[in-house]
Amino acid sequence: MNKPDSDADTKRLEIPSRSAGKPRTLRGKLSAFFADMEISRRYVFGVAGVVLLCVVGLGLAMTLVDPSAVNVQQPAPVETPANSESNVERSIQVEIREGSSTAEIADKLAERGVIKSKLKFRILARLRGYDDKLRPGSYSFTADMDDDEVFAKLLTGEKRLIQFTIPEGFGVKEIAERLQNLDLADKAEFLKAATDFAPYEYMKKRENVFYAAEGFLFPDTYAVESDMEVAEILDLMAGTLNKKLTMSMRKQAEAMGLSIYDLITLASLVEREVRFPEDRPIVAQVLLKRLKLNMPLQTDATLQYLMDTPKEDVSIEDTQIDSPYNTYQHTGLPPGPIANPGMAAIEAVLHPAETDYLYFVADRRGHNHYANTYEEHLNLVNQYR
Numbered sequence: 001m002n003k004p005d006s007d008a009d010t011k012r013l014e015i016p017s018r019s020a021g022k023p024r025t026l027r028g029k030l031s032a033f034f035a036d037m038e039i040s041r042r043y044v045f046g047v048a049g050v051v052l053l054c055v056v057g058l059g060l061a062m063t064l065v066d067p068s069a070v071n072v073q074q075p076a077p078v079e080t081p082a083n084s085e086s087n088v089e090r091s092i093q094v095e096i097r098e099g100s101s102t103a104e105i106a107d108k109l110a111e112r113g114v115i116k117s118k119l120k121f122r123i124l125a126r127l128r129g130y131d132d133k134l135r136p137g138s139y140s141f142t143a144d145m146d147d148d149e150v151f152a153k154l155l156t157g158e159k160r161l162i163q164f165t166i167p168e169g170f171g172v173k174e175i176a177e178r179l180q181n182l183d184l185a186d187k188a189e190f191l192k193a194a195t196d197f198a199p200y201e202y203m204k205k206r207e208n209v210f211y212a213a214e215g216f217l218f219p220d221t222y223a224v225e226s227d228m229e230v231a232e233i234l235d236l237m238a239g240t241l242n243k244k245l246t247m248s249m250r251k252q253a254e255a256m257g258l259s260i261y262d263l264i265t266l267a268s269l270v271e272r273e274v275r276f277p278e279d280r281p282i283v284a285q286v287l288l289k290r291l292k293l294n295m296p297l298q299t300d301a302t303l304q305y306l307m308d309t310p311k312e313d314v315s316i317e318d319t320q321i322d323s324p325y326n327t328y329q330h331t332g333l334p335p336g337p338i339a340n341p342g343m344a345a346i347e348a349v350l351h352p353a354e355t356d357y358l359y360f361v362a363d364r365r366g367h368n369h370y371a372n373t374y375e376e377h378l379n380l381v382n383q384y385r
Contacts, residue, residue: 109150130154135154137157138226162225166220169339175340186230204261206336218237224236268338268345270341273362285357286357294332303325
């Protein structure tokens with residue numbers, strides 16, 4: 001090896017010791033490390049911030065993404081005929097109540113299968129400023145609708161025309177149940193309103209009557225807007241009966257010594273006691289004759305009205321029920337109608353048959369059999385019951 005030519009060369013070849021100038025504290029070590037790697041603290045924090053933003057953005061994108069847009073291989077679909085029931089979009093009726101929050105609306109829509117993601121719905125509503133703009137009402141949706149279509153309906157407040165039919169002989173409780181099933185009225189609210197509902201003088205509530213509206217809500221087919229109020233539905237049905245009661249009918253009732261209230265009460269008994277049209281005027285005659293003779297009407301229908309669940313046959317024990325509606329124990333008419341009669345039953349009371357019958361009993365098919373005396377009646381009971 002050649003000897004260095006000068007002192008300068010000797011200095012250039014000197015290798016510093018690893019321990020020379022070595023930091024003695026941890027803080028110093030870290031500072032030296034970053035200095036050696038030429039990386040600043042600002043740079044490190046900047047990179048971490050970018051990473052964090054990317055993670056949050058990716059999470060939001062995954063939340064909002066339409067699951068149908070994800071390319072996931074599915075089993076080959078089975079072809080169905082074009083007219084198959086599975087191809088018909090099923091209408092989903094949803095009632096949005098006044099004061100419902102966006103979360104409550106989302107829950108209801110998801111529960112009924114209208115939307116796929118409650119969270120997505122709520123985020124979109126918040127981002128678009130819809131939270132306080134979604135309107136109550138009755139809506140018609142289909143399964144898995146596009147969120148924009150759902151919002152379009154909820155922002156405009158869709159109204160539907162709903163048709164419902166009340167059969168002859170339905171009571172107030174049955175009407176309330178049907179309207180609730182159609183999302184037209186809350187059952188409890190309807191019953192509460194019907195308790196004292198009496199827009200016409202002849203409907204004035206009597207003592208011991210459960211519902212002032214009972215008997216005066218005309219059975220018919222109605223078409224109403226989905227957001228119709230309970231009071232409006234009651235007005236419509238009672239108003240229909242008021243129009244059906246012509247002046248000649250009112251005069252006929254007056255000639256028979258019947259008030260409108262008595263006429264409807266008698267017609268309700270006929271409606272619930274009769275299954276076949278030919279029996280209506282005969283049963284009406286039996287009831288009118290018993291009233292004239294001050295005999296108890298003894299109609300099973302008035303006992304059934306007091307029961308939560310109707311029975312095929314009332315028992316001797318049932319005839320002991322303590323109630324003004326018990327026509328086995330009390331003479332005269334019950335306190336009020338027991339159902340809402342149709343026009344045929346009302347006409348039967350106004351134009352009863354001309355017979356001398358005082359008794360009737362129905363067989364298992366619903367046909368009535370009549371008798372003039374109690375002995376004849378007992379024979380018919382033994383024969384048909």
